[in-house]
Amino acid sequence: MVLSRFWLSIFIGSIVFIGIALFTGNFYTVDFLINGKKDDKILIAEKFPNEIPAFIADSLSKADDKTFVLNRNTKDADTTFVQETKTVKIYSGVQKADGLLPTCKNTLLDLILPLIAYLAFFCGLMQLLIDSGAAEKLAKLLSPIFVKVFPDIPKNHDSISYMTLNFAANFLGLDSAATPFGLKAMQSLQELNPDKDKASNAQIMFMCLHAAGLTLIPTSIIGYRAAENAANPADVMLPCIITSFVGTIAAFIIVGIRQRINFWSTTLLSGIFAVIGGIIGLLFYINGLNLVEKNFFTANLSGIMLLAIIGFTLIFSFANEKKFAALETTVFDSFVVGARNGLQTGIQIFPYVLGMLVAISLFRNSGLFELISNGIAFVFAQMGVAKEITDSLPVAILRPFSSGGSRGFMIDAMRNAGPDSFTGRLVCIFQCSAETTFYVIAVYFGSVNIKNTRYTLGTMLLVDLICVLTAIFVASWFF
Template identity: 80%
Template sequence: MVLSRFWLVIFISSILFVIISLFTGTNYSLDYILNGKKDDPILISEKYIQQVPFFVKDSIENATNKTMVVNKDTINPDTTYVFNNKTVKIYSGVQKSDGLLPTCKNTLVDLILPLIAYLAFFCGLMQLLIDSGASEKLAKKLSPLFSKIFPTVPKNHESISYMTLNFAANFLGLDSAATPFGLKAMQSLQEINPDKDKASDAQIMFMCLHAAGLTLIPTSIIGYRAAQNATNPADVMLPCIITSFIGTLAAFIIVGIRQKINFKSASLLVGIFALLAAIIGLLFYINRLDLIGKNFFTSNLSGLMLVLIIGATLIFSFINENKFTEKQTTIFDAFVTGAKNGLETGVKIFPYVLGMLVAISFFRNSGLFEIVSNGIAFVFSHLGVSKPITDSLPVAMLRPFSSGGSRGFMIDAMQNFGPDSFTGRLVCIFQCSAETTFYVIAVYFGSVNIKNTRYTLATMLLVDLICVIAAIAVAMWFF
């Protein structure tokens, strides 16, 4: 209900703002909102050539391409005059994201189709885990811990193994693997959900822990920093880990209080401290490496772990081939069956993702997001918050809405302020330490047709806010 109303609010408010802007002269055309593409120049006016300043008219008439660019800047394009068919079109600035119709197309082509491919492959692997008995063994080993975190989940339930694989994939920065494992976990939890239209306690806890995004190796962030020629691309790794750990702990405590979980449980405390010890131990090891060693280790650990997971699944399946024979199937046929289920899941979640991304596109292109963002930055600046922090806030604000959009702001900040500046480092920590909240809710709850998400959205947004505050504090501590 809350998500539905929020979706309506951002859509309707954006439409009203666009219409008002058109009739007040702030916007000249609505075409870019409907058909434009990200980074395209925005048409702000059209005049007869006699109406433009003389120096512009003279420059256009003498130019071979009948175009004049004022103060051209590849990072922040300024005004461009284009003469065509007796009129001069005036462009200024660039579009923040794809328009409504390109978003519809790109959601299918660039997002859903690749996602379906990932789902098909990893759901095929998960079917092997099920049929070979590996998921059952993993669930039995982890049941003592998970029974404390998810008290409503039956002992040794298969969802435990799926959630474990999802957390592990997130932990290692394997986004392409984390989503299929997570969707399978949601589907498994839905089977034991007594009210199929309402999110269960276990589903809410899983979603909030997943969204907190505890990450050990922020591979993509390190890659972006390396591309921007940072002195030490991996210098934000420890702040990213600390911030994401704070967010995960906050999510667990907030949801745990709501669900009356026993925080004094010995097995729960052992699990948390074991995880903390593993993180600290690995960090000590990484800090002992030189720059080349750190780059080699961080760039290969995630890939190596994924290869090992795939290899271990196949080997275990081969060793327990008799179990496939008992079920009158083969290892390859079981993989194909799982892949087909992944394909069906991808098709099922498409409408949910489409609806959310189109609304976000409209919100950004309408200019309303920019006004809200600038307003918040203005308030913070007058509260004494330093300019390097306010310059980073657009990434933090956009992260819950759009991963691609916040990533673009992150790269832009590193280009403008430098990857080794405080702003350049802080935006990377923002990008790493939170999840695309609205996209995740649309995908995960959409996959199981949950209509009432209860307090999930409010909790996830609160965790996002905690991650932002923690990121600022950690960045100030380190840099």
């Protein structure tokens, strides 16, 4: 219900804001909202040649392409004059996101189709884990801890192994693998859900822990920093780990209080301290490496672990072929069945993702998001918050809505302020330490047709806020 109302609010609010902008003359046309593409120049006016300054008209007449660019400045949007047959079109500024129709197209071609491919492959692997008995063994191994966090899940249930693989993929920065594992976990938890339209306690806990996004190797962030020529691209790794870990613990405590989890269980505390110890040990090892060794390690760990998971699954399946024979199937046929189920899941979640991304596209292009973002930054500035922080806030504000949009702000901030500036580092921590909340809710709950998400959205947004505040504190401490 909350998600539905929020979706309606940003959709209707954006349309109303567009109407006001068009009526007051702030928008010359709304075509870019429907058909425009990200970074396209925006048409702001059209005039007759005699209505523009003489020096511009003269420059247009001499230009071979009938185009004249005024005030060329890398930090400001150019004003471009284009000579048509009888008029001159004036463009200024660039579009923040794809328009409505390109968003529909790109959601299918650039997001859903690759996601379906990932789902098909990894769901095929998960079917091998199930049929070979590996999932059952993993569930038995981790049940003592998981039953404390998810008391509604029966001991040794398959969902435990799926959630473990999802958390591990997130931990290693394997986004393409994390989503298929997570969707399989959500579907498995739905089998235990007594009310199929309402999110269960276990599903909410899983979603919030997943969204907190505990990350060990922020591979993509390191790559973007390297591309912007940062002196030490991996210097934000420890702040990212700390921030995401605080977010994960916050999610567990907030949801745990609501669900009356026993936080003082010896088994649970042992598991948490074991994770903390493992992280600290690995950090000590990484900090002992020189820059070349550190870059090599961070660049290869995630890929090696993914290959290890695939290799283990195939070898274990081959060693237990008798179990496949007992099920009257083969290893390859089992993989195909799982891949087919992944394909169906991808098709099922498409409408949910499409509806959310189209609303966000209109929200950004309407200017309403920018108005709200600037308003929040202004309030913080009046409170005495440093400019380096307020300049970073657009990334934090946009992150729950759009990973691609916040990534664009992050790169822009690094280019303008410098990758080794406080702002350049803080935006990277923002980008790494939280999940794309609305997209994740649409995908995961959409995959099992959950209509009532209960307190999931509020909790995830609160965790996002905690991650933002933690990121600011940690960045101030380190840099």
